[in-house]
Amino acid sequence: MHCYLHMSELVDIVDSLENKISKLLHKLELMQQENIKLQKEAAVVENEKIDAKNTLVVWEEKYNSLKLANSMLGSNTNKTEAKLKINTLIRELDHCIAQLSE
Numbered sequence: 001m002h003c004y005l006h007m008s009e010l011v012d013i014v015d016s017l018e019n020k021i022s023k024l025l026h027k028l029e030l031m032q033q034e035n036i037k038l039q040k041e042a043a044v045v046e047n048e049k050i051d052a053k054n055t056l057v058v059w060e061e062k063y064n065s066l067k068l069a070n071s072m073l074g075s076n077t078n079k080t081e082a083k084l085k086i087n088t089l090i091r092e093l094d095h096c097i098a099q100l101s102e
Contacts, residue, residue, distance in 0.1 A: 063093040
């Protein structure tokens with residue numbers, strides 16, 4: 001059994017295939033552009049993460065310095081005000097470290 005296509009039917013099939021291929025190529029182009037955009041956004045987020053980690057290290061060093069200074073003050077009543085200020089700074093640093101660690 002033979003199946004014969006008229007020339008007009010063949011042209012319609014080819015046109016339909018060309019149209020579908022064109023649409024697919026367009027979708028591919030859009031997806032490639034979206035992929036590039038997402039890769040750039042991911043790089044920005046990664047850099048922000050690195051910056052946050054570096055900031056955390058700096059704050060932890062300051063925090064440790066303040067803890068050391070606080071321990072060196074001892075229990076002398078004349079140093080109570082300084083001790084209170086350092087304790088306040090330590091609480092603020094604790095808060096900053098907690099936020100950066102999230």
